[in-house]
Amino acid sequence: MLTGLEIKNFAIVSNLSTEWQSGMTAITGETGAGKSIAIDALSLCLGERAEASAVRPGTERAEICATFDLTNLPLAKQFLEQHLLSNDEQECLLRRVVCKNGRSKSYINGTPVTAAQLKEIGQYLISIHGQHAHQYLLKSEHQLQLLDAYAGHQPLVEAVRQHYRNCQNLQKEFTALEQAQLQQAAQKQLLEYQVAELDEFALQPDEFSQIEAEHYKLSHSQTIIEACQRELQSLYENDEQNACSLLQHSAQQFAELAGFDESLASVAALLEEAAVQVEEASREIRNYAEQAELDPSRLIDVETRLSGAMDLSRKHHIKPEDLVEFHQSITQELESISNNSTRLTQLEGEINQALAAYQQAAQTLSESRHEAAQTLNTLISASMTHLSMENGVFEIALTPQPEKAPNSLGFDNVAFLVSTNPGQPLQPLSKVASGGELSRISLAIQVIIAQKVTTPTLIFDEVDVGISGPTAAAVGKLLRQLGKSTQVICVTHLPQVASSGHQQFFVAKEIANGETFTQMLPLSKHGRIDEIARLLGGDNISKTAKANAKELIMAHA
Structure with missing residues:
Protein backbone atom coordinates (compact mmCIF):
# COMPACT_ATOMS: atom_id res chain seq x y z
CA MET A 1 0.00 0.00 0.00
CA LEU A 2 0.96 3.66 -0.33
CA THR A 3 2.79 4.85 2.79
CA GLY A 4 4.41 8.12 1.78
CA LEU A 5 4.20 10.83 -0.88
CA GLU A 6 6.55 13.78 -1.35
CA ILE A 7 5.87 16.47 -3.95
CA LYS A 8 8.21 19.33 -4.83
CA ASN A 9 7.54 22.14 -7.31
CA PHE A 10 4.65 20.33 -8.96
CA ALA A 11 1.92 22.61 -10.41
CA ILE A 12 0.85 24.86 -7.52
CA VAL A 13 2.57 22.71 -4.88
CA SER A 14 5.87 24.01 -3.59
CA ASN A 15 6.71 21.37 -1.02
CA LEU A 16 4.36 18.69 0.27
CA SER A 17 5.06 15.58 2.35
CA THR A 18 2.30 13.22 3.45
CA GLU A 19 2.02 9.88 5.21
CA TRP A 20 -0.77 7.45 4.40
CA GLN A 21 -2.59 4.82 6.43
CA SER A 22 -4.54 1.69 5.67
CA GLY A 23 -8.34 1.81 5.49
CA MET A 24 -10.28 4.60 3.79
CA THR A 25 -8.74 8.05 3.48
CA ALA A 26 -10.96 10.95 2.40
CA ILE A 27 -9.52 14.05 0.72
CA THR A 28 -11.61 17.22 0.84
CA GLY A 29 -11.00 20.91 0.33
CA GLU A 30 -12.28 24.14 -1.07
CA THR A 31 -13.28 24.40 -4.72
CA GLY A 32 -10.21 25.14 -6.83
CA ALA A 33 -7.79 24.25 -4.04
CA GLY A 34 -6.42 21.30 -5.99
CA LYS A 35 -7.94 18.33 -4.18
CA SER A 36 -6.74 16.00 -6.95
CA ILE A 37 -3.16 17.31 -6.87
CA ALA A 38 -1.86 14.27 -4.98
CA ILE A 39 -3.53 11.90 -7.44
CA ASP A 40 -2.14 13.84 -10.40
CA ALA A 41 1.33 13.66 -8.86
CA LEU A 42 0.92 9.93 -8.18
CA SER A 43 -0.15 9.37 -11.79
CA LEU A 44 3.04 11.07 -12.95
CA CYS A 45 5.07 8.96 -10.54
CA LEU A 46 3.42 5.85 -12.01
CA GLY A 47 4.61 6.59 -15.54
CA GLU A 48 2.00 8.93 -17.01
CA ARG A 49 3.21 11.30 -19.72
CA ALA A 50 5.27 14.21 -18.36
CA GLU A 51 4.83 17.77 -19.61
CA ALA A 52 6.73 20.97 -18.91
CA SER A 53 3.52 22.56 -17.57
CA ALA A 54 3.74 20.20 -14.57
CA VAL A 55 6.76 22.15 -13.27
CA ARG A 56 5.93 25.00 -10.89
CA PRO A 57 6.63 28.37 -12.57
CA GLY A 58 9.98 29.85 -11.60
CA THR A 59 11.56 26.47 -10.72
CA GLU A 60 13.90 24.19 -12.63
CA ARG A 61 12.17 20.88 -12.07
CA ALA A 62 9.37 19.03 -10.33
CA GLU A 63 10.02 15.94 -8.24
CA ILE A 64 7.59 13.32 -6.92
CA CYS A 65 8.53 10.41 -4.65
CA ALA A 66 6.07 7.69 -3.64
CA THR A 67 6.82 4.96 -1.09
CA PHE A 68 4.94 1.66 -1.00
CA ASP A 69 4.84 -1.17 1.52
CA LEU A 70 5.31 -4.45 -0.40
CA THR A 71 4.66 -6.84 2.49
CA ASN A 72 1.62 -8.40 0.82
CA LEU A 73 2.45 -7.65 -2.83
CA PRO A 74 4.13 -10.74 -4.35
CA LEU A 75 3.64 -9.57 -7.95
CA ALA A 76 5.35 -6.25 -7.29
CA LYS A 77 8.22 -8.06 -5.55
CA GLN A 78 8.51 -10.44 -8.48
CA PHE A 79 8.70 -7.51 -10.92
CA LEU A 80 11.49 -5.89 -8.89
CA GLU A 81 13.45 -9.15 -8.68
CA GLN A 82 13.10 -9.86 -12.39
CA HIS A 83 14.41 -6.39 -13.24
CA LEU A 84 17.13 -6.43 -10.54
CA LEU A 85 15.46 -3.49 -8.76
CA SER A 86 14.67 -5.02 -5.36
CA ASN A 87 16.25 -3.98 -2.09
CA ASP A 88 16.58 -5.64 1.28
CA GLU A 89 13.54 -3.88 2.73
CA GLN A 90 9.84 -4.61 2.26
CA GLU A 91 9.25 -1.32 0.46
CA CYS A 92 9.55 0.28 -2.94
CA LEU A 93 10.45 3.89 -3.72
CA LEU A 94 9.26 5.38 -7.02
CA ARG A 95 10.70 8.72 -8.09
CA ARG A 96 9.97 10.92 -11.09
CA VAL A 97 11.80 14.14 -11.97
CA VAL A 98 10.39 16.47 -14.65
CA CYS A 99 12.53 19.34 -15.95
CA LYS A 100 11.09 22.62 -17.17
CA ASN A 101 11.98 21.66 -20.76
CA GLY A 102 9.57 18.72 -20.49
CA ARG A 103 12.18 15.99 -20.20
CA SER A 104 11.86 13.54 -17.35
CA LYS A 105 13.82 10.90 -15.46
CA SER A 106 12.40 7.88 -13.66
CA TYR A 107 13.78 5.81 -10.79
CA ILE A 108 12.81 2.67 -8.88
CA ASN A 109 14.65 2.19 -5.58
CA GLY A 110 17.25 4.68 -6.78
CA THR A 111 17.95 2.90 -10.08
CA PRO A 112 17.21 4.76 -13.35
CA VAL A 113 14.36 3.14 -15.30
CA THR A 114 11.99 4.02 -18.14
CA ALA A 115 8.56 5.58 -17.68
CA ALA A 116 7.16 2.36 -19.17
CA GLN A 117 8.69 0.38 -16.29
CA LEU A 118 7.10 2.76 -13.79
CA LYS A 119 3.76 2.16 -15.46
CA GLU A 120 4.32 -1.60 -15.46
CA ILE A 121 5.02 -1.83 -11.74
CA GLY A 122 2.23 0.69 -11.07
CA GLN A 123 -0.42 -1.83 -12.08
CA TYR A 124 0.64 -3.98 -9.09
CA LEU A 125 0.48 -1.02 -6.67
CA ILE A 126 -2.46 1.29 -7.43
CA SER A 127 -5.70 1.40 -9.39
CA ILE A 128 -6.98 4.92 -10.09
CA HIS A 129 -10.64 5.52 -10.93
CA GLY A 130 -11.13 9.05 -12.21
CA GLN A 131 -14.29 11.11 -12.14
CA HIS A 132 -14.92 10.28 -15.79
CA ALA A 133 -14.28 6.55 -15.41
CA HIS A 134 -17.98 5.81 -15.82
CA GLN A 135 -17.76 6.97 -19.45
CA TYR A 136 -15.61 3.92 -20.21
CA LEU A 137 -18.47 1.79 -18.92
CA LEU A 138 -20.32 2.49 -22.17
CA LYS A 139 -17.61 0.84 -24.28
CA SER A 140 -18.09 -2.82 -25.11
CA GLU A 141 -14.40 -3.72 -24.86
CA HIS A 142 -14.15 -2.14 -21.41
CA GLN A 143 -17.25 -4.03 -20.29
CA LEU A 144 -15.62 -7.29 -21.35
CA GLN A 145 -12.44 -6.39 -19.48
CA LEU A 146 -14.44 -5.70 -16.30
CA LEU A 147 -16.19 -9.06 -16.53
CA ASP A 148 -12.90 -10.89 -17.13
CA ALA A 149 -11.22 -9.02 -14.25
CA TYR A 150 -14.00 -10.05 -11.85
CA ALA A 151 -13.95 -13.67 -13.01
CA GLY A 152 -10.12 -13.95 -12.88
CA HIS A 153 -10.02 -14.90 -16.53
CA GLN A 154 -6.43 -13.85 -17.17
CA PRO A 155 -5.19 -17.42 -17.95
CA LEU A 156 -8.22 -18.10 -20.19
CA VAL A 157 -7.90 -14.73 -21.95
CA GLU A 158 -4.17 -15.29 -22.44
CA ALA A 159 -4.87 -18.74 -23.92
CA VAL A 160 -7.36 -17.23 -26.38
CA ARG A 161 -4.87 -14.47 -27.22
CA GLN A 162 -2.10 -16.99 -27.92
CA HIS A 163 -4.33 -19.10 -30.18
CA TYR A 164 -5.45 -15.92 -31.93
CA ARG A 165 -1.83 -14.87 -32.53
CA ASN A 166 -1.03 -18.34 -33.84
CA CYS A 167 -3.94 -18.11 -36.29
CA GLN A 168 -2.79 -14.65 -37.38
CA ASN A 169 0.82 -15.74 -37.89
CA LEU A 170 -0.16 -18.82 -39.90
CA GLN A 171 -2.56 -16.78 -42.02
CA LYS A 172 0.13 -14.17 -42.68
CA GLU A 173 2.55 -16.88 -43.78
CA PHE A 174 -0.12 -18.42 -46.02
CA THR A 175 -0.95 -15.07 -47.64
CA ALA A 176 2.72 -14.23 -48.17
CA LEU A 177 3.44 -17.62 -49.76
CA GLU A 178 0.33 -17.40 -51.90
CA GLN A 179 1.33 -13.97 -53.19
CA ALA A 180 4.91 -15.13 -53.74
CA GLN A 181 3.66 -18.12 -55.68
CA LEU A 182 1.61 -15.89 -57.98
CA GLN A 183 4.57 -13.62 -58.55
CA GLN A 184 6.89 -16.60 -59.15
CA ALA A 185 4.66 -18.38 -61.65
CA ALA A 186 6.52 -16.99 -64.68
CA GLN A 187 9.87 -17.45 -62.93
CA LYS A 188 9.02 -21.06 -62.18
CA GLN A 189 8.24 -21.76 -65.83
CA LEU A 190 11.58 -20.29 -66.91
CA LEU A 191 13.47 -22.19 -64.21
CA GLU A 192 11.81 -25.45 -65.20
CA TYR A 193 12.97 -24.96 -68.80
CA GLN A 194 16.52 -24.00 -67.75
CA VAL A 195 16.86 -26.86 -65.27
CA ALA A 196 15.52 -29.38 -67.80
CA GLU A 197 18.02 -28.14 -70.39
CA LEU A 198 20.94 -28.37 -67.95
CA ASP A 199 19.71 -31.73 -66.65
CA GLU A 200 19.75 -33.06 -70.21
CA PHE A 201 23.26 -31.73 -70.85
CA ALA A 202 24.34 -33.13 -67.45
CA LEU A 203 27.72 -31.48 -67.20
CA GLN A 204 29.69 -33.07 -64.34
CA PRO A 205 32.00 -31.32 -61.85
CA ASP A 206 35.43 -30.56 -63.48
CA GLU A 207 34.20 -32.07 -66.75
CA PHE A 208 34.66 -28.86 -68.73
CA SER A 209 38.36 -28.58 -67.88
CA GLN A 210 38.80 -32.27 -68.72
CA ILE A 211 37.13 -32.10 -72.14
CA GLU A 212 38.92 -28.85 -72.86
CA ALA A 213 42.28 -30.60 -72.24
CA GLU A 214 41.20 -33.67 -74.23
CA HIS A 215 40.08 -31.53 -77.13
CA TYR A 216 43.44 -29.77 -77.20
CA LYS A 217 45.24 -33.12 -77.25
CA LEU A 218 43.02 -34.69 -79.92
CA SER A 219 43.24 -31.67 -82.17
CA HIS A 220 47.07 -31.98 -82.12
CA SER A 221 47.32 -35.80 -82.22
CA GLN A 222 48.76 -35.94 -85.78
CA THR A 223 51.52 -33.55 -84.87
CA ILE A 224 52.28 -35.49 -81.68
CA ILE A 225 52.51 -38.89 -83.45
CA GLU A 226 54.72 -37.58 -86.25
CA ALA A 227 57.05 -35.86 -83.80
CA CYS A 228 57.30 -39.03 -81.69
CA GLN A 229 58.25 -41.15 -84.71
CA ARG A 230 60.78 -38.62 -85.92
CA GLU A 231 62.46 -38.21 -82.57
CA LEU A 232 62.46 -41.97 -81.99
CA GLN A 233 64.57 -42.35 -85.14
CA SER A 234 67.01 -39.70 -83.91
CA LEU A 235 67.29 -41.13 -80.45
CA TYR A 236 67.42 -44.87 -81.06
CA GLU A 237 66.08 -46.46 -84.24
CA ASN A 238 68.17 -44.82 -87.00
CA ASP A 239 70.58 -47.55 -88.06
CA GLU A 240 73.16 -45.18 -89.45
CA GLN A 241 73.39 -42.82 -86.52
CA ASN A 242 71.35 -42.23 -83.33
CA ALA A 243 71.88 -40.57 -79.99
CA CYS A 244 71.94 -43.80 -78.04
CA SER A 245 74.72 -45.40 -80.16
CA LEU A 246 76.76 -42.19 -80.04
CA LEU A 247 76.52 -42.10 -76.22
CA GLN A 248 77.49 -45.78 -75.99
CA HIS A 249 80.51 -45.19 -78.28
CA SER A 250 81.65 -42.19 -76.22
CA ALA A 251 81.22 -44.15 -72.98
CA GLN A 252 83.44 -46.92 -74.39
CA GLN A 253 86.12 -44.44 -75.44
CA PHE A 254 86.30 -42.78 -72.03
CA ALA A 255 86.34 -46.17 -70.34
CA GLU A 256 89.49 -46.99 -72.32
CA LEU A 257 91.01 -43.57 -71.51
CA ALA A 258 90.34 -44.19 -67.81
CA GLY A 259 93.06 -46.82 -68.08
CA PHE A 260 95.47 -43.97 -68.53
CA ASP A 261 93.76 -41.59 -66.13
CA GLU A 262 91.31 -42.91 -63.52
CA SER A 263 89.66 -39.47 -63.18
CA LEU A 264 87.95 -40.07 -66.55
CA ALA A 265 86.16 -43.16 -65.21
CA SER A 266 83.36 -41.00 -63.81
CA VAL A 267 82.80 -39.47 -67.26
CA ALA A 268 82.51 -42.93 -68.76
CA ALA A 269 79.96 -43.89 -66.09
CA LEU A 270 77.86 -40.79 -66.74
CA LEU A 271 77.81 -41.45 -70.48
CA GLU A 272 76.79 -45.05 -69.91
CA GLU A 273 73.96 -43.90 -67.64
CA ALA A 274 72.87 -41.30 -70.25
CA ALA A 275 72.78 -44.00 -72.90
CA VAL A 276 70.57 -46.12 -70.63
CA GLN A 277 68.23 -43.12 -70.03
CA VAL A 278 67.97 -42.44 -73.78
CA GLU A 279 67.21 -46.09 -74.39
CA GLU A 280 64.48 -46.02 -71.70
CA ALA A 281 62.97 -42.79 -73.08
CA SER A 282 62.97 -44.31 -76.59
CA ARG A 283 61.09 -47.32 -75.26
CA GLU A 284 58.39 -45.08 -73.73
CA ILE A 285 58.13 -43.02 -76.95
CA ARG A 286 57.70 -46.22 -78.94
CA ASN A 287 54.97 -47.47 -76.59
CA TYR A 288 53.15 -44.12 -76.75
CA ALA A 289 53.38 -44.01 -80.57
CA GLU A 290 52.12 -47.57 -80.88
CA GLN A 291 49.12 -46.88 -78.61
CA ALA A 292 48.30 -43.44 -80.01
CA GLU A 293 45.96 -43.35 -82.94
CA LEU A 294 44.00 -40.80 -84.83
CA ASP A 295 40.30 -40.90 -83.73
CA PRO A 296 38.29 -38.33 -85.73
CA SER A 297 34.98 -39.51 -84.27
CA ARG A 298 36.19 -38.95 -80.71
CA LEU A 299 37.40 -35.51 -81.67
CA ILE A 300 33.96 -34.73 -83.07
CA ASP A 301 32.30 -35.94 -79.86
CA VAL A 302 34.60 -33.84 -77.70
CA GLU A 303 34.16 -30.79 -79.92
CA THR A 304 30.37 -31.22 -79.71
CA ARG A 305 30.48 -31.49 -75.91
CA LEU A 306 32.80 -28.50 -75.61
CA SER A 307 30.69 -26.43 -77.98
CA GLY A 308 27.51 -27.30 -76.02
CA ALA A 309 29.08 -26.15 -72.76
CA MET A 310 30.26 -22.92 -74.38
CA ASP A 311 26.78 -22.26 -75.82
CA LEU A 312 25.12 -22.79 -72.43
CA SER A 313 27.61 -20.52 -70.68
CA ARG A 314 26.97 -17.72 -73.18
CA LYS A 315 23.23 -18.24 -72.83
CA HIS A 316 23.37 -17.76 -69.06
CA HIS A 317 26.13 -15.13 -69.15
CA ILE A 318 28.54 -17.09 -67.01
CA LYS A 319 31.90 -18.81 -67.44
CA PRO A 320 31.77 -22.42 -68.70
CA GLU A 321 33.53 -23.65 -65.57
CA ASP A 322 30.67 -22.12 -63.48
CA LEU A 323 27.91 -24.07 -65.25
CA VAL A 324 27.72 -26.89 -62.69
CA GLU A 325 27.39 -24.47 -59.76
CA PHE A 326 24.77 -22.45 -61.67
CA HIS A 327 22.86 -25.65 -62.41
CA GLN A 328 22.78 -26.54 -58.69
CA SER A 329 21.70 -23.01 -57.76
CA ILE A 330 18.69 -22.78 -60.06
CA THR A 331 17.71 -26.35 -59.18
CA GLN A 332 17.54 -25.32 -55.51
CA GLU A 333 15.59 -22.19 -56.43
CA LEU A 334 13.08 -24.27 -58.38
CA GLU A 335 12.76 -26.69 -55.47
CA SER A 336 12.13 -23.76 -53.13
CA ILE A 337 9.35 -22.44 -55.34
CA SER A 338 7.90 -25.92 -55.70
CA ASN A 339 8.09 -26.40 -51.92
CA ASN A 340 5.85 -23.34 -51.53
CA SER A 341 3.00 -25.36 -52.97
CA THR A 342 3.69 -28.14 -50.49
CA ARG A 343 3.95 -25.62 -47.62
CA LEU A 344 0.67 -23.99 -48.68
CA THR A 345 -1.04 -27.35 -48.45
CA GLN A 346 0.53 -27.92 -45.02
CA LEU A 347 -0.51 -24.45 -43.89
CA GLU A 348 -4.12 -25.05 -44.80
CA GLY A 349 -4.12 -27.98 -42.40
CA GLU A 350 -2.26 -26.04 -39.70
CA ILE A 351 -4.65 -23.09 -40.01
CA ASN A 352 -7.64 -25.38 -39.63
CA GLN A 353 -6.06 -26.94 -36.53
CA ALA A 354 -5.21 -23.50 -35.10
CA LEU A 355 -8.76 -22.27 -35.70
CA ALA A 356 -10.14 -25.34 -33.97
CA ALA A 357 -7.84 -24.73 -30.98
CA TYR A 358 -8.89 -21.06 -30.92
CA GLN A 359 -12.57 -21.99 -31.03
CA GLN A 360 -12.11 -24.43 -28.16
CA ALA A 361 -10.27 -21.85 -26.02
CA ALA A 362 -12.83 -19.15 -26.88
CA GLN A 363 -15.68 -21.53 -26.03
CA THR A 364 -14.14 -22.31 -22.64
CA LEU A 365 -13.75 -18.58 -21.97
CA SER A 366 -17.31 -17.87 -23.12
CA GLU A 367 -18.80 -20.51 -20.83
CA SER A 368 -16.89 -19.13 -17.86
CA ARG A 369 -17.97 -15.60 -18.74
CA HIS A 370 -21.62 -16.63 -18.72
CA GLU A 371 -21.21 -18.17 -15.29
CA ALA A 372 -19.44 -15.08 -13.89
CA ALA A 373 -22.01 -12.79 -15.52
CA GLN A 374 -24.85 -14.44 -13.59
CA THR A 375 -23.08 -13.74 -10.29
CA LEU A 376 -22.28 -10.16 -11.26
CA ASN A 377 -25.86 -9.53 -12.34
CA THR A 378 -27.08 -10.40 -8.84
CA LEU A 379 -24.37 -8.44 -7.02
CA ILE A 380 -24.67 -5.28 -9.11
CA SER A 381 -28.46 -5.28 -9.01
CA ALA A 382 -28.31 -5.56 -5.20
CA SER A 383 -25.73 -2.77 -5.03
CA MET A 384 -27.94 -0.54 -7.22
CA THR A 385 -30.70 -0.95 -4.64
CA HIS A 386 -28.34 0.24 -1.90
CA LEU A 387 -27.41 3.23 -4.07
CA SER A 388 -30.99 4.54 -4.24
CA MET A 389 -32.01 2.68 -7.35
CA GLU A 390 -34.52 0.47 -5.52
CA ASN A 391 -36.03 -0.98 -8.68
CA GLY A 392 -32.77 -1.23 -10.59
CA VAL A 393 -31.98 -4.40 -12.48
CA PHE A 394 -28.61 -5.04 -14.08
CA GLU A 395 -27.82 -7.71 -16.63
CA ILE A 396 -24.74 -8.60 -18.67
CA ALA A 397 -25.90 -9.83 -22.08
CA LEU A 398 -23.33 -12.09 -23.74
CA THR A 399 -23.84 -13.15 -27.34
CA PRO A 400 -21.40 -15.82 -28.56
CA GLN A 401 -20.57 -15.51 -32.26
CA PRO A 402 -18.27 -18.44 -33.07
CA GLU A 403 -18.67 -17.77 -36.78
CA LYS A 404 -16.98 -14.36 -36.71
CA ALA A 405 -13.28 -13.93 -37.46
CA PRO A 406 -10.91 -14.74 -34.57
CA ASN A 407 -10.45 -11.97 -32.04
CA SER A 408 -7.88 -11.62 -29.27
CA LEU A 409 -10.71 -11.31 -26.71
CA GLY A 410 -12.74 -14.30 -27.92
CA PHE A 411 -15.98 -14.46 -29.88
CA ASP A 412 -18.35 -12.95 -27.29
CA ASN A 413 -20.24 -9.72 -27.87
CA VAL A 414 -21.11 -8.05 -24.58
CA ALA A 415 -23.65 -5.43 -23.59
CA PHE A 416 -24.35 -4.05 -20.12
CA LEU A 417 -28.14 -3.71 -19.84
CA VAL A 418 -30.07 -1.92 -17.13
CA SER A 419 -33.61 -1.11 -16.07
CA THR A 420 -34.03 1.62 -13.47
CA ASN A 421 -37.84 1.76 -13.27
CA PRO A 422 -40.54 -0.89 -12.76
CA GLY A 423 -41.92 -2.24 -16.03
CA GLN A 424 -39.06 -0.73 -18.01
CA PRO A 425 -37.37 -3.28 -20.30
CA LEU A 426 -33.66 -3.89 -20.06
CA GLN A 427 -31.79 -1.57 -22.40
CA PRO A 428 -28.13 -0.63 -22.98
CA LEU A 429 -26.65 1.68 -20.34
CA SER A 430 -26.14 4.53 -22.82
CA LYS A 431 -29.88 4.67 -23.59
CA VAL A 432 -31.31 4.36 -20.10
CA ALA A 433 -29.02 5.60 -17.34
CA SER A 434 -28.65 9.29 -16.51
CA GLY A 435 -25.26 10.75 -15.66
CA GLY A 436 -25.80 10.29 -11.94
CA GLU A 437 -27.15 6.78 -12.34
CA LEU A 438 -24.31 5.83 -14.62
CA SER A 439 -21.82 7.15 -12.07
CA ARG A 440 -23.44 5.09 -9.29
CA ILE A 441 -23.58 1.94 -11.40
CA SER A 442 -19.93 2.45 -12.33
CA LEU A 443 -18.99 2.85 -8.67
CA ALA A 444 -20.93 -0.27 -7.72
CA ILE A 445 -19.13 -2.28 -10.40
CA GLN A 446 -15.73 -0.90 -9.42
CA VAL A 447 -16.25 -1.74 -5.76
CA ILE A 448 -17.52 -5.25 -6.47
CA ILE A 449 -14.65 -5.99 -8.85
CA ALA A 450 -12.12 -4.45 -6.46
CA GLN A 451 -13.26 -6.90 -3.78
CA LYS A 452 -12.43 -9.78 -6.11
CA VAL A 453 -9.29 -8.41 -7.79
CA THR A 454 -6.33 -7.92 -5.47
CA THR A 455 -5.24 -4.30 -5.80
CA PRO A 456 -3.45 -2.91 -2.72
CA THR A 457 -4.54 0.69 -3.19
CA LEU A 458 -7.71 2.00 -4.83
CA ILE A 459 -8.05 5.70 -5.60
CA PHE A 460 -11.44 7.24 -6.40
CA ASP A 461 -11.21 10.76 -7.79
CA GLU A 462 -14.64 12.43 -7.31
CA VAL A 463 -16.51 9.37 -8.56
CA ASP A 464 -19.43 10.54 -6.39
CA VAL A 465 -20.26 13.47 -8.67
CA GLY A 466 -24.00 13.81 -9.26
CA ILE A 467 -25.20 12.11 -6.07
CA SER A 468 -26.32 13.41 -2.68
CA GLY A 469 -28.38 12.62 0.43
CA PRO A 470 -29.02 8.97 1.28
CA THR A 471 -27.23 7.87 -1.90
CA ALA A 472 -24.08 9.68 -0.82
CA ALA A 473 -24.28 7.99 2.57
CA ALA A 474 -24.60 4.61 0.85
CA VAL A 475 -21.55 5.38 -1.33
CA GLY A 476 -19.57 6.34 1.77
CA LYS A 477 -20.58 3.15 3.53
CA LEU A 478 -19.63 1.13 0.46
CA LEU A 479 -16.15 2.71 0.27
CA ARG A 480 -15.53 2.33 4.01
CA GLN A 481 -16.47 -1.32 3.82
CA LEU A 482 -14.02 -1.75 0.92
CA GLY A 483 -11.36 -0.02 3.03
CA LYS A 484 -11.40 -2.92 5.49
CA SER A 485 -9.61 -5.11 2.96
CA THR A 486 -7.98 -2.56 0.65
CA GLN A 487 -6.41 0.86 1.08
CA VAL A 488 -8.97 3.32 -0.32
CA ILE A 489 -8.21 6.96 -1.12
CA CYS A 490 -11.21 9.04 -2.13
CA VAL A 491 -11.31 12.66 -3.30
CA THR A 492 -14.80 13.92 -2.50
CA HIS A 493 -16.92 17.01 -1.93
CA LEU A 494 -19.68 15.15 -0.09
CA PRO A 495 -19.82 15.19 3.73
CA GLN A 496 -21.52 11.79 3.80
CA VAL A 497 -18.60 10.23 1.91
CA ALA A 498 -15.87 12.19 3.72
CA SER A 499 -17.26 11.23 7.13
CA SER A 500 -17.01 7.55 6.16
CA GLY A 501 -13.23 7.71 6.02
CA HIS A 502 -10.97 6.25 8.68
CA GLN A 503 -8.84 9.36 8.26
CA GLN A 504 -9.04 12.59 6.29
CA PHE A 505 -6.85 15.15 4.52
CA PHE A 506 -7.78 18.77 3.92
CA VAL A 507 -6.46 20.58 0.85
CA ALA A 508 -6.06 24.34 1.19
CA LYS A 509 -4.86 27.00 -1.22
CA GLU A 510 -2.94 30.06 -0.03
CA ILE A 511 -1.66 33.16 -1.83
CA ALA A 512 1.50 34.80 -0.55
CA ASN A 513 3.71 37.38 -2.23
CA GLY A 514 1.74 37.04 -5.42
CA GLU A 515 2.23 33.25 -5.58
CA THR A 516 -0.25 30.43 -5.06
CA PHE A 517 0.55 27.51 -2.76
CA THR A 518 -1.39 24.33 -2.09
CA GLN A 519 -1.08 22.36 1.12
CA MET A 520 -2.61 19.01 2.12
CA LEU A 521 -2.92 18.57 5.87
CA PRO A 522 -4.04 15.55 7.92
CA LEU A 523 -7.05 16.40 10.06
CA SER A 524 -7.42 15.66 13.75
Missing part, protein backbone atom coordinates in the same frame (compact mmCIF):
# COMPACT_ATOMS: atom_id res chain seq x y z
CA LYS A 525 -10.71 14.49 15.19
CA HIS A 526 -11.81 18.09 15.84
CA GLY A 527 -10.45 19.21 12.50
CA ARG A 528 -12.55 16.57 10.76
CA ILE A 529 -15.67 17.77 12.56
CA ASP A 530 -15.03 21.36 11.41
CA GLU A 531 -14.36 20.27 7.81
CA ILE A 532 -17.45 18.05 7.63
CA ALA A 533 -19.46 20.92 9.09
CA ARG A 534 -18.07 23.21 6.38
CA LEU A 535 -19.12 20.73 3.73
CA LEU A 536 -22.59 20.60 5.29
CA GLY A 537 -23.22 24.30 5.84
CA GLY A 538 -20.61 26.36 4.02
CA ASP A 539 -17.90 28.62 5.44
CA ASN A 540 -20.06 29.91 8.29
CA ILE A 541 -19.92 26.88 10.57
CA SER A 542 -22.83 26.75 13.02
CA LYS A 543 -23.23 24.68 16.16
CA THR A 544 -25.92 22.69 14.36
CA ALA A 545 -23.58 21.94 11.47
CA LYS A 546 -20.92 20.82 13.92
CA ALA A 547 -23.38 18.59 15.71
CA ASN A 548 -24.46 17.04 12.42
CA ALA A 549 -20.83 16.56 11.40
CA LYS A 550 -20.00 14.85 14.67
CA GLU A 551 -23.05 12.63 14.30
CA LEU A 552 -21.99 11.62 10.75
CA ILE A 553 -18.48 10.69 11.93
CA MET A 554 -19.72 8.85 15.02
CA ALA A 555 -22.10 6.82 12.87
CA HIS A 556 -19.04 5.03 11.44
CA ALA A 557 -17.18 4.63 14.71
